[in-house]
Amino acid sequence: xxxSSIKQTLGDEFPYYKKLSDNEKIRFENRVKAFIEEKTFExxxxxxxxxxxxxxxxxxxxxxxxxxDYFLFEHFKLIIIYPEKYHSQYDQTYHVxxxxxxxxxxxxxxDFYAGIKVDFDGKNVGLHEFAHALLISEVTxxxxxxxxxxxxxxxxxxGEAYLRANKYTHKHFFRQYAVTNIHELxxxxxxxxxxxxNEFLLxxxxxxxxxxxxxxxxxxxxxxxxxxxxxxxxQSSEMIAIRKNVTRTNPxxxxxxxxxxxFFLIAFILIIPFPVWMKVISISALxxxxxxxxxxxxxxxxxxxxxxxxxxxKIYTTTSKISFMDLIISLDLYQSDEGADxxxxxxxxxxxxxxxxxxxxxxxNVLFFYAYYYHNIATFKNGSRYFAPTLI
Numbered sequence: 001x002x003x004s005s006i007k008q009t010l011g012d013e014f015p016y017y018k019k020l021s022d023n024e025k026i027r028f029e030n031r032v033k034a035f036i037e038e039k040t041f042e043x044x045x046x047x048x049x050x051x052x053x054x055x056x057x058x059x060x061x062x063x064x065x066x067x068x069d070y071f072l073f074e075h076f077k078l079i080i081i082y083p084e085k086y087h088s089q090y091d092q093t094y095h096v097x098x099x100x101x102x103x104x105x106x107x108x109x110x111d112f113y114a115g116i117k118v119d120f121d122g123k124n125v126g127l128h129e130f131a132h133a134l135l136i137s138e139v140t141x142x143x144x145x146x147x148x149x150x151x152x153x154x155x156x157x158x159g160e161a162y163l164r165a166n167k168y169t170h171k172h173f174f175r176q177y178a179v180t181n182i183h184e185l186x187x188x189x190x191x192x193x194x195x196x197x198n199e200f201l202l203x204x205x206x207x208x209x210x211x212x213x214x215x216x217x218x219x220x221x222x223x224x225x226x227x228x229x230x231x232x233x234x235q236s237s238e239m240i241a242i243r244k245n246v247t248r249t250n251p252x253x254x255x256x257x258x259x260x261x262x263f264f265l266i267a268f269i270l271i272i273p274f275p276v277w278m279k280v281i282s283i284s285a286l287x288x289x290x291x292x293x294x295x296x297x298x299x300x301x302x303x304x305x306x307x308x309x310x311x312x313x314k315i316y317t318t319t320s321k322i323s324f325m326d327l328i329i330s331l332d333l334y335q336s337d338e339g340a341d342x343x344x345x346x347x348x349x350x351x352x353x354x355x356x357x358x359x360x361x362x363x364x365n366v367l368f369f370y371a372y373y374y375h376n377i378a379t380f381k382n383g384s385r386y387f388a389p390t391l392i
Contacts, residue, residue, distance in 0.1 A: 001051055006032050009055045015119045016063045016194070021223045031062045031071055040078050047083045047109060056116060057081070057107065060126035064134060064190065067216025067226060070145035073130075075137045076103045084110040097125045099132040101140070122175070122192045131187040151214040158210050159185050173203035194219050262290050 006029050010017040017028055035058040043049045057079060065071040076099070085108050088095040096111040107129060115124035138152060159182050166172040167179045178188035192200050193211045197219040201208040212218050218226045269282050 001033065001036055001054070003029055003033060005051055006055055009052055010059060013052070013056060014059050014116065016219075016224075017059065019222075019224060024223060028059075028062060028066065031066070032058045035061055035072060038072050038074075039076070042078065042080050044080060044082045044086070047081055049081065053081060053109065057112070057126065060112075060116075060124075061130045061133075063194065064127060064130050064215070065145075065148075066224075068145040068148050070148075073133055073137055075140050075142040076105050076133050078104045080104060080106045081109050081112075082107070084108050097129040099129045099136060101136055105129055105133055119195050122188075122196045124191045124195060127190050127194060128187045131190040132183060135183060135186060147216065148214065155186070155210050155214045156182065158207065162207060173200065190215075259290060259294070262286050 010029065017025060020028060032055060036054050041049045041054055061073060062071055085094045085096055088098060090098060096108040097106060099105045107125060111125045115126055138149060163179055163182060163185060170176065172179065174188050174192060178185050189211055201220065216226050217224055266283055266286050269279055
């Protein structure tokens with residue numbers, strides 16, 4: 001199959017391709033051609049496999065993996081296509097598509113093509129099944145894109161947290177089938193990610209960012225130009241609400257006066273005939289305060305102090321591993337097998353996603369994370385799952 005026929009079909013039929021820059025279109029065409037050459041396409045129920053069918057099915061696979069270096073789905077050698085819904089041997093029901101661990105993808109052409117022609121309803125059989133195939137390929141060890149492998153591990157943690165929070169509710173953004181299990185959450189999420197990206201970001205801003213990082217794409221933008229900076233510059237509605245309760249304070253303000261007063265108190269304590277133990281405790285406390293003021297004065301221009309009225313319990317401070325530039329993506333607060341409250345944190349530092357687990361040892365309503373260099377503070381609700389906003 002020559003490149004000109006691929007280019008013609010994609011230009012006429014494939015919305016994703018039309019949004020790419022000229023250089024990216026060439027790269028897309030070459031990937032589609034390579035994919036077609038690697039796969040066997042079989043028609044069932046007298047369906048004739050045309051070049052158009054091969055091109056559009058292959059283009060869907062390339063769309064999903066266009067942000068990655070690896071795109072051939074080597075575990076899947078055979079793609080079977082029926083004219084319409086077919087009776088599946090898997091569960092003896094009628095399907096519109098499936099991807100199985102034997103390395104076969106099955107599609108209903110009628111439903112597949114409808115998903116391409118209407119690209120704004122969050123329903124795309126091709127993307128759904130190739131998303132399943134992507135996870136299966138990763139599990140079998142035959143998907144060798146290191147970037148995707150690293151980020152998928154973090155997505156799975158966030159996905160499991162999302163399921164626990166939404167499995168028995170109807171208030172989430174996706175259609176109900178998404179919360180069936182982790183595989184369906186990924187597959188349905190992919191459909192919404194490409195077909196309803198703006199609504200996805202509006203309703204689940206931090207989960208959208210996890211998808212964008214994992215697939216290394218951002219369909220909202222012109223030419224699908226992925227950018228960490230653009231992805232993370234926006235703030236969620238939760239952030240806007242939190243900012244109303246935030247006061248930015250300049251620690252340099254009145255610091256010389258406060259330091260002078262602290263030294264005066266130390267001199268006063270030394271002169272007054274207090275017991276020695278009382279003097280030691282008082283002077284130690286004042287010395288600690290002085291050191292803190294000096295450090296803030298010399299190292300920090302400002303810090304954030306939260307005045308929210310909900311802070312009625314002891315503040316739990318976690319770790320300094322999370323730095324000023326980090327974005328908290330998600331939190332999962334749950335009970336471990338030993339019964340201890342455990343917090344799993346996923347955060348991004350603009351180069352990669354990291355996760356961290358820590359044990360919560362105090363009764364709390366609000367969790368605090370300190371970014372020590374600038375004392376940025378973000379608040380998170382105590383519960384089974386809460387997606388956090390970007391840093392204040």
